[in-house]
Amino acid sequence: MSTHVVVGVDGSVPATEAVEWAAADARRRGLDLRLVHVGPQWLHEGDAGHCARALEEAAGRARAVADGVKVTTEVLSGNVVEELIRESAAADALVLGSRGLGGFAGMMVGSVSLAVAGHAAGPVVVVRTAGAAGAAGASGHGTVVVGHDGSDDSRAAMEYAVEQARARHARLHVVSAWQLPVFSPYAVAYSGLVEDVVREEQAAARERVTPWRQANPDLVITDEQPCAHPVSALMDAAATADLVVVGSRGRGGFASAVLGSVGHGVLHHVTCPVAVVRPRQEDRA
Incomplete structure (x- = not known):
């Protein structure tokens, strides 16, 4: 049985919204949260610094939204789609923003998110809107x-x-x-x-x-x-x-x-x- 939710992180606004949604989801369902950043196979020093900063900021945001949820982070290197699909195998769900930058260059609905959703091992949640209802525990439609x-x-x-x-x-x-x-x-x-x-x-x-x-x-x-x-x-x-x-x-x-x-x-x-x-x-x- 999967015990964690995975989120793709790259420092973009949509990815931050995905982190908030996933943190609230993990808290509601008693799961851990794993944040991953997928970078190029050969990371330069500047790229590695960007990855680390993106993950650090995302982890801080996740803990602010869902205090008490166990949050772990990891930098991965390789093909974005392949690495995210691999992550989905052990995850309860994989959460993505609708588009991104850096490690998710060109990520918009119809590219990475569609490719991952079509081949992931389990649920893939795509978060599109700012302040998505229920992302941080706010009241929504129910x-x-x-x-x-x-x-x-x-x-x-x-x-x-x-x-x-x-x-x-x-x-x-x-x-x-x-x-x-x-x-x-x-x-x-x-x-x-x-x-x-x-x-x-x-x-x-x-x-x-x-x-x-x-x-x-x-x-x-x-x-x-x-x-x-x-x-x-x-x-x-x-x-x-x-x-x-x-x-x-x-x-x-x-x-x-x-x-x-x-x-x-x-x-x-x-x-x-x-x-x-x-x-x-x-x-x-």
Whole structure:
């Protein structure tokens, strides 16, 4: 069982926000915090000094946000994406800012964060906004939103979302978006079939949430089954959320949920922190 949260640090403002979010998360869930800075494979003296200063400042900020949380730091060298993916293997979650500088040169949604989220061993949280709700214990909306379609990845996302909602004493809101099959606009005779499809899809989505309610009676779990594109549905729900959780891949309504489609769209358009969750290898067995 993982006992720590890892944060990528480079001294940028988004990375600092990621440190604050992760420190608060570690405190809520009783985990340690590990801060890493990934530099070039061959660090010059000036680069090493920058790395050390970035980590020292980040550690100070983390301790200010979450006094009592064990904070460790380490400078790593090598390829940023590869090193962060390697760190994710032993971490409960990996937290990143949406863009960075220095060791995360060019890091913006669509590059390092997308690459890491698509291949990390567990949850990757991308923190986009300044003062993200709940980052330092501030009151937020009190809601965690999760996209769910019954796939392995969305089940892993549900597990992470349940843990987050419980730690935050928040409501868990489950979004099961789906889209109608394409019918000819002249096929009036299909109107009854369309109504049947709507009822069946909504009933199946509601049924998938029932075991989660039964297994977590201490949580308030609400759900909706919008007939809409998954990105649009999650964007709407995210307007009043402190965290949005999605699986890295899906099926049915989330059939295109690979990074670059739904995950890509959510990371680009949702302004609150977003967690992308892949089932760990032991969970896939």
